[in-house]
Amino acid sequence: MAGPFNVSRPGPIRTQAAAQPTTNLQEYADRLVRLIPAEVIALYTAVRGFFEIPKESPGAAQQAASSIATSPDSTQIQLFLDWWPFICLLLVIFVRAWGTRSDMTNWRTVQWLAVFVAAVSFFLWVNVTGARFFGWQGLVQPLWAALGATWVFLVPYFYKG
Numbered sequence: 800m801a802g803p804f805n806v807s808r809p810g811p812i813r814t815q816a817a818a819q820p821t822t823n824l825q826e827y828a829d830r831l832v833r834l835i836p837a838e839v840i841a842l843y844t845a846v847r848g849f850f851e852i853p854k855e856s857p858g859a860a861q862q863a864a865s866s867i868a869t870s871p872d873s874t875q876i877q878l879f880l881d882w883w884p885f886i887c888l889l890l891v892i893f894v895r896a897w898g899t900r901s902d903m904t905n906w907r908t909v910q911w912l913a914v915f916v917a918a919v920s921f922f923l924w925v926n927v928t929g930a931r932f933f934g935w936q937g938l939v940q941p942l943w944a945a946l947g948a949t950w951v952f953l954v955p956y957f958y959k960g
Contacts (some may be wrong), residue, residue, distance in 0.1 A: 800898050801900070801901050801902075801903070802897065802898040802900045802901070802903055804833050804894075804895055804898035804899045804913065804917075805833075805898070805899050805900065805901055805910065805913075805960075806830055806833050806834065806899065806901070806910060806913050806958070806959070806960035827955045827956070828955075830954075830955040830958065830959070830960070831951070831955045833913070834913065834916050834917055834920060834954055834955060834958065835892045835917070835920050835951065836894070836895060836917045836918075836920060836921050837847065838894060839887050839890050839891045839894060839921060840921065840924055842887065842890070843883065843884070843887040843925070844923075846883065847880065847883060847930065850876050850879065873911075880930075881933050881934060882933075884925045884930055884932045885932055886932070887921065887925075888918060888921055888925075889936075891914075891917055891918050891921045892914055892918055893913040894916070895913065895917040896909045896911075896914050899913045899914060910960065912958065913958070913960070916954055916958055919950065920950065920951065920954070921944060923943070923947040923950055923951075924937070924947060926943040926947070927932055927944050927946075927947040927948075928945050
């Protein structure tokens with residue numbers, strides 16, 4: 800049995816009860832969903848949201864945010880936030896390696912190109928959202944956004960499994 804993120808090349812239409820042949824758009828959407836690491840993106844966003852300090856918060860929320868920023872723990876929080884994208888990138892590689900195997904009992908069947916595509920997608924997504932890997936700026940924000948959008952749009956056309 801193939802893993803849940805295994806990307807398969809479009810094959811001949813198979814006859815199944817109540818099944819309809821897939822269209823190019825359905826195949827594109829299927830590859831798109833399998834190549835974007837949504838499970839780790841959700842984890843990354845949720846955990847990062849616990850530690851983000853709002854720039855402009857009214858009233859009590861502003862006081863709580865400023866007390867967090869000036870607390871002795873703020874250095875530890877910043878260190879964690881610097882490492883969090885890298886930790887999640889490792890999780891993307893692990894989860895996608897596990898999930899792209901064509902034989903769930905054999906690690907030699909991992910689709911490494913699909914793992915690479917998911918890792919690049921995550922890397923771009925982190926930078927598009929304004930976060931950085933260890934504070935590395937790289938490109939200006941609009942360029943990250945253009946690069947991320949282009950990557951997500953084009954990859955399913957070129958990577959077929």
